[in-house]
Amino acid sequence: MENRICNLFKIKYPVVQGGMVWCSGWRLASAVSNAGGLGLLGAGSMHPEVLQEHIRKCQAATDKPFGVNVPLMYPEIEKIMQMLVDEGVKIVFTSAGNPKTWTKFLKEHGMTVVHVVSSSKFAGKCEEAGVDAVVAEGFEAGGHNGREETTTMCLIPHVRRKTNLPLMAAGGIGTGAGMLAAFALGAEGVQIGTRFALTTESSAHEAFKQLCLSLNEGDTKLLLKKVSPTRLVKGAFTTAVEEAESRGANVEELRELLGKGRAKKGIFEGNLEEGELEIGQIASLFREEVSVADVMKEIISDFEKGVEQIRNLSSF
Structure with a gap:
């Protein structure tokens, strides 16, 4: 080619x-x-x-x-x-x-x-x-x-x-x-x-991979639009983000909720509850x-x- x-x-x-x-x-x-x-x-x-x-x-x-x-x-x-x-x-x-x-x-x-x-x-x-x-x-x-x-x-x-x-x-x-x-x-x-x-x-992390390999259509969502639009696997963290966004949380509140190292925690360390789990729709x-x-x-x-x-x- x-x-x-x-x-x-x-x-x-x-x-x-x-x-x-x-x-x-x-x-x-x-x-x-x-x-x-x-x-x-x-x-x-x-x-x-x-x-x-x-x-x-x-x-x-x-x-x-x-x-x-x-x-x-x-x-x-x-x-x-x-x-x-x-x-x-x-x-x-x-x-x-x-x-x-x-x-x-x-x-x-x-x-x-x-x-x-x-x-x-x-x-x-x-x-x-x-x-x-x-x-x-x-x-x-x-x-x-x-x-x-x-x-x-x-x-x-x-x-x-x-x-x-x-x-x-x-x-x-x-x-x-x-x-x-x-x-x-x-x-x-x-x-x-x-x-x-x-x-x-x-x-x-293997736990992250296996979770993503079990996803169905519609199991990801684009959130954190006030901060930086990010596609995430639906779960405990995304629920917390959605609740904050639905009550009108400002940028500072969302950044505080996001914290530091959350993507590492989810993707690299395999913490599926507290981590930020980033993956595409095609998973x-x-x-x-x-x-x-x-x-x-x-x-x-x-x-x-x-x-x-x-x-x-x-x-x-």
């Missing part, structure tokens, strides 16, 4: 693994890269010295391209960006901030820069900032979402109309059929989070924890079968 995304990252398949907090360590990123996709380390849940360790372990575990996802709200952002330069990282995905802030710096140091957006407006700003590609993420995605609440199926054609940059689709994509649908709408690659978060190589399609290699084989096989089915349909 060859297109602009494959050529940009020098990968076999146009499949990128989302840089998810508490899931995307060196084992997951290197496994995805070794399977022909692009693995990403999730810097958002790592202190600088921990990220440095994961970069070096990833470099030792794969000779294929990999990257780092950096939320631009990261508190030690200057230290992280310089570390990426010093450690020879070649691909950086940025999110949750203005792409103009760091794109020039990263590109001056020879890096490929991608920014994650939730609207066509911000896709246009990415092009102005000089990024190499964009990820358009719909609100089906797990974790932090855009305030627009635009679905992936609606977002991709809007972004495609706005910019000619290489485009990846994210949010609610975890199968070959989903990848094919995204391509039909104008995407050239996909970024997949949830499906990879539930693999053997993910650093998420309900999956029931078995398998390896990254098996996931990648299934996605590509199903994508190719889907292409053939479309060809057969068009022959009528």
